[in-house]
Amino acid sequence: MNSFEPKIIGFLCNWCSYAGADLAGVSRFQYSPNIRVIRVMCSTRISPNLVLEVFKSGADGVIVGGCHIGDCHYMTGNYYTDKRMKLTKELVELAGIEPERLALEWISASEGEKFARVVTEFVDRIRHLGPIPTKNDQKLMKRLEAAAEASKLFRLRLLSGKELRLTGKGNVYGEMIEAEKMDEILDSAVNDEYDRSLILELTKNNALSVKELASEIGKSAEATLGHVATLRARNLLSICSIDGFTPRYKAIRLGGA
Amino acid sequence: MKEDIRIGVFVCHCGTNIGGFVDVPSVVEYSRTLPGVIYATGNLYTCAEDGLASIRDAIKEHHLNRVIVASCTPRTHAPLFQGVCEEAGLNKYLFTFVNIREHCSWVHMKEGPKATEKAKDLVRMGVARAQLLEPKEEARIDVEPKALVIGGGISGMVAATSIANHGFPVYLVEKEADFGGFVRNLNNLYLGGKDATEMLKPIVDQVTSNKNIIKCLKSKVAGVDGFIGNYQVALDVDGKEVKDKVGVIVLATGADEYVPEGLFGYDLYENVVTLTEFEILCKRKTLPKISSIAFIQCVGSRGHVKSYCSRICCNVAIKNALNIAENYQNILGKDERGAVVEKVGVDMKAPEEIAERRRRRRGRRDREGGEEEAEAPAPSEGIEIAIFNRDIMSYGLEHELNYNKAREKHVRFVRYSPANPPKVYTENGKLVVDYWHDTLKLQRKMNVDMIVLSTPLVSPPSAPGISKLLKVPLGQDGFFLEAHVKLRPVDFATDGIFVCGTAKGPADITECVFQAQAAASRAAIPLARGYVQAEALTAIVDADICTGCGTCIEVCPYGALRKNMDGVAEVIVAACKGCGCCGATCPEGAIDLSHYTDSQLLAEAKAALQEAIQ
């Protein structure tokens, strides 16, 4: 275990956290050399999908760094980052990966010391967790892929994008949705979309029955059937064969690949 | 791939800053093995002339079409290296910066081989990114040769005059009926001790007589739309609507004084006043007669209510302490009834009693003093002045002399600790400051006639509204936030909008004038040139994928997206700041960000994860 050196990717915003990292350098604050920083203009640019893709590529941990809330150089960017990373964490957890592998940190340009501390603590935490489990676990990898697919879906992106507006300014009918209610809507959407994406992943190469799918995704047959119906309606899943009275489903390949 | 990728890698030693901790030759060696790398070299100082020349020469000699410099931080040095690339005919968007100093050699000084490994990884990431870069054309935007300055305090007036003197028409918008801002409250000014009204007058005159300044008093900015060079502004000028187009905007809306509700008896006792109220009393010559006075510093600042130090209050308190010690006659109120400020009338006669008392006292001292003390003692002699402080921030050259002078005049500086601040209450009808004397280690009391609370300058309640209107950010403390504290201190991240004065944080007049002149000259650059080039860091909508749902239009903080004739989203290149919010939100994934595309970021990440970290 001791020989394990975590590989950490850090997405830092140009104005605050990247500058904070620069200041750590100027001040010679020493920290673990395991992080590889990628500069972006604003943390709001980091989509859930990008983070999940980075995990898929084998990162043991991901740090997203932005300006403190209220300090964003693009005014509202980091509110969205906050929402997006919450959603991402949920997806990471659904995929069976420790959500602590994703950290969202607000670091200002004057917080060089904080940057150094955050990195060292994060690296220690990941060292403790060990390598990302998807490396040696095909099943987990499939789940992660499902999560990455789910993050691309229209409904989730729309909800996470609109959430601020819905909770802050009211929806188009001028109704305000309470933050808790919104969390609930988002939570159930995340769960559903993840399950559906997982079904698609699982049926990519194998035709499976509802019963088999239910046991794979760990949900009731009834709920699974609901997802199967939705996916069929979206033209993403089709019946491939009928085993006695049990239909078996397979994902429809898009783009003919 | 359309063209062969020909990458040149320049690894900097930065003297020993990098070279002392990272094995630069081995990083250079390693770079040569990476895909697309045609040329790699080390430089002692890449940013020195010979370093820059080596980039220029290599681009020509090796027909490089990508350049990577692995050195310090792009936040300070990118423009320099991009400039060199452009000189050698290479589009600046084909340049990649790899930070191996701030992010590597300086923070892993004891890690030796690991630092070198990391530097190699970082170069590999840069190479992966460079492969995917594309040349970009920067859009040219014409600039309307007119300016708008918001706020007619010192800062706004100086900025407007300076822009007007460059020959450009300027709207100067002030919400009050007069120009002058906060200084109109002040009595005299520190450094030189000049009367505030006197100092203000020539500056206001310069504004009123300037033909290029369109003076808008009792006015507000009702609407701002557009982007650098083309801001459509709607002004409410004393009830009348004025619409026009301006190229640049300077924000100088100033600050308010913090009202210390609930602190140190402010709302209990009438003769506990703020610094500004004290200045107003002095200015109107309505100061009640006092025999003792206490200033309490840092009321509400430095972690008390606000986190910051308001910079000016120590010097202002010292100024006022010296006014009392040296110039009491001039600021003294004309009411004989004494200590309660509110009851002091403005136009009452000078109290004969005070004059008489002073005459008597002077006589006595004269007799005691003998020949050497022929100089008449100040009339204020005998007034006890104490400044309760956490530390005295009399920063700068002359302020320290004022501080020494105050000490000479027997102004007492008493330190308190924030954990145990002085208490203010009344005893037998007199105000008392009850404090812990840290040197004597004793709890002590001081009877005073008046207490002055030094409270910080705070961002006015109107700031969030202006921030939304102009689409410029506020910092955590509520003041307007510049693009970079050191490198772009009067710019906003939004092009074409500048900031100066106390709108940006506490500052005194000298500093406000610096800032105002700086903001004016920054603002004059696009006006004088007549056009600007918009950085090609913008969102790009794929019209084939966009369904016209409008989500991106809602989330863009700059109003940089609109629907075009076909009902799909379109980016207004000049307004887009390239934050990428729209891209991460678009439910169809129809938006990417030029120069920071998903595939570029992912390629960097994958390159980083490609080889095990040793």
Ligand SMILES: Cc1cc2nc3c(=O)[nH]c(=O)nc-3n(C[C@H](O)[C@H](O)[C@H](O)COP(=O)(O)OP(=O)(O)OC[C@H]3O[C@@H](n4cnc5c(N)ncnc54)[C@H](O)[C@@H]3O)c2cc1C
């Ligand atoms: C008690 C005290 C004593 C001081 N003593 C000294 C001293 O001795 N020497 C010294 O150098 N400095 C002193 N200062 C500091 C000095 O007052 C400030 O540095 C200076 O006033 C700042 O000028 P400004 O133009 O930036 O802001 P302000 O003077 O605040 O002017 C801002 C102007 O903008 C206007 N405005 C605001 N919002 C809008 C809007 N939305 N639309 C249109 N107009 C708007 C306001 O009405 C105001 O006129 C003192 C400050 C205090 C509090």
Ligand code: SF4
């Ligand atoms: S959010 Fe995406 S799909 Fe919707 S209008 Fe914008 S670009 Fe088009």
Ligand code: SF4
């Ligand atoms: S990147 Fe998108 S959200 Fe950001 S300023 Fe440009 S158009 Fe607006």
